[in-house]
Amino acid sequence: MAFAASLAKLQAEASCPICLDYLRDPVTTECGHNFCSSCIHQRWEGLQDTFPCPVCLHHCRDRSLMKNIQLYHMTETVKQIPSMRGKRKRQEEPLCKKHREVLTLFCEKDLELLCAQCRVSSDHQDQPLIPIEEAAASHRGMLKRNIEAKASHLENVEMLYKNEVENTWEVKRKIEKWREELDNECKEIKCFLAIQQNEIDNNLLIEEKDVEEKLIENGRQISYHRFRLSSLLSKIEEKCLQTDEGLLTGIESIHNGYGNQETPAVLSCDLRTETYNLPPHYLGLHKMFRMFQACLTLDPETAHPNFIMSRDKRSVTYRTPNGFPNPQDLTSYPAVLSSEGFDAGRHFWAVEVTGTEQPKIGIFLDYELGEVSFYNLNNRSYLHGITDTFTEKLMPYFSIASSSASLIIYIV
Template identity: 85%
Template sequence: MAFAASLAKLQAEASCPICLDYLRDPVTTECGHNFCSSCIHQRWEGLQDTFPCPVCLHHCRDRGLTKNIQLYHMTETVKQIPSMRGKKKRQEEPLCKKHREVLTLFCEKDLELLCAQCRMSSDHQDQPLIPIEEAAASHREMLKRHIEAKASHLENVEMLYKNEVENTWEVKRKIEKWREELDNECKEIKCFLAIQQNEIDNNLLIEEKDVEEKLIENGRQISYHRFRLSSLLSKIEEKCLQTDEGLLTGIESIHNGYGNLETLVVFSCDLKTETYNLPPHYLGVHKMFRIFQAYLTLDPETAHPNFIMSRSKRSVTYRTPNGFPNPQDLTSYPAVLSSEGFDAGRHFWVVEITGTGECFLGVCKESFPRNTDIPPSARNGCWQFSFWIPTSDSSPIEQPKIGIFLDYELGAVSFYHLNNRSYLHGITDTFTEKLMPYFSIASSSASLIINIGCGK
């Protein structure tokens, strides 16, 4: 019995944890577990960056595996053991521990192997007993069904784990992108403040020079006035010491000198208060997006035939027609409307543009005629702003994000460049019916994709 247990343990060690068969071309992971080379590669198929061990879930750094030559030779040796001891094993049939007879029956209630004498005992007289072969076949089928169910469950769990790993990396990528954007915003603020600091510093230098000149002039005026006062005071004191006749002689000049003394004029040296602030649109766009954000989806019923719409209905790609054009291609502009419209309030949405070419963004009346060759304009109920993305051979151009703000009651549509948070354009008019967000791509554009709701 000890030999059989040791042999079973040895065979288990020589088996693959995935296929449960003897190891074929065994390889070892960095965490020390062994698998068939084909099994582990199949298990890791489609994974990137992280490769979990099926046994301990250790995250292996890459697909690099070490071939285990010694384990290969040991497995080949283990394979030969059953064939060498097969005849002896077949001769050794299990015996009942109580009656020392061959076990031929199985009790379905107690799940216990029994011999013929066990059937006669009072413990098993009224219990269902069936032959071992029949019981084994029945339980083997039951275990197979369990295997299929658990295998399906395991597959679902592994898919869930794979999705979680992908979600983890997606979250990391988003955080890294937000960190990069935050760093760019900080640099932009520092640059803006540096420019304002230079302007204020130059203004302070000019004001300092002006104040110094005024102070010098004030000092000169005060010094001259002081001299006049001192001279006049000396004359008056001298006059007061003379006799009556001497005091009254020439008194007119004393009075004239006192009366003609000029009033001291001093220039004001008050400093101007210099302040600096962030540009109003910088925080304004963030506030508008947070308060008035609208979640839009595109309406397939309004999409031009040359548009390819995504399953999420949040992006369209312009496809250049090949062969004979559709009659509608010649009577309408490549455009699509949002499924959502607005007849009141304020709303803000973001459009991200990918590719090269010209696009038109804005709003139009719900009754705006689309199947016509008349150019869209405010006169026929379409208020739009064109945006051109040039071709760059030297370096890739950052995908522009355009923010559109609608104030229905005010009758205003404003456009913002969210990449640098600058104001682009504004449209004012009187709106009298429901407005639909409008997206169009010029037919001359070779490759252009419009995505809605991609901003922060």
């Protein structure tokens, strides 16, 4: 058994981790792992800059690989061992450890080789015993069927692993592309957005590191799962090459190895589609007005007594009262509320006030951002901003200072 174990280990060392066959034209990566030259170049096809080792995921810097002449000669020698080993096995006839007789029977219940003397022992009297040849034929058939299933499973895991590597680089490419777009956008805004740009870039780095770590960890789990499948497949193939007695010896450990072969879950590689969120007023007033225009009307019930409202409820005219002034005029400004309010979203509206001068003001509300911004639409300049945390419904409020002149508030 020690010879068989050593031989199996030697054959594994002479096998390619990718194709699982004996190494052909073996090459060695900078991390010390060996592959068929054609296998590793096919695995790295389409990759650029960094090439991950299929075994340990070490990032090789380039495609430079060292030919391993010594390993090539060793592999050629190992290929000749199975026939020599088969002759040696046939010369050794295993005996029952308990009765020192030739093993001729197999217990299907305990999966154990027995001799004729074991048949009459109390441990196996009522158990199903069949000749070794019959048992070996049955189990060899089961193993061969399992080889096909495991080979198909291994092929699927190989494809899954390749996709995980491609996903890692796709994520990096997407993040680099979004970072370039972010830099271009930041060049067009004012200097005080530099702080926000740094925060956004840090968030990108955190997301990149988080996703890359998860993908690498998932890749390691898949690589380990792939290694376990490869090892199990090698053991099964080795078993099938043994004599009947050798095949049935320790067959239980092979069957037990079938369990716990569930493929690791695939990590979703989806990224947030919007990685930065600049304040909307930097997009341009015209675009902002077109995207977020709010259709407002004035509420007659909240209008100041000196306001005369138009039929469409979109403008009011201030008239100075004749005679003694209204006491309300002395305590409040002429004002009116909108009939519509906002408790979410982004909204833009414009107000024009005519009188001694004609100012046209744009108002932008970002409820979630907690910001109200005011713009001079005559020269398209930013006037003032208010920042707060909004928790209730906001109602647009229109007011002018008391004046003897006739003024008109018009919602554009």
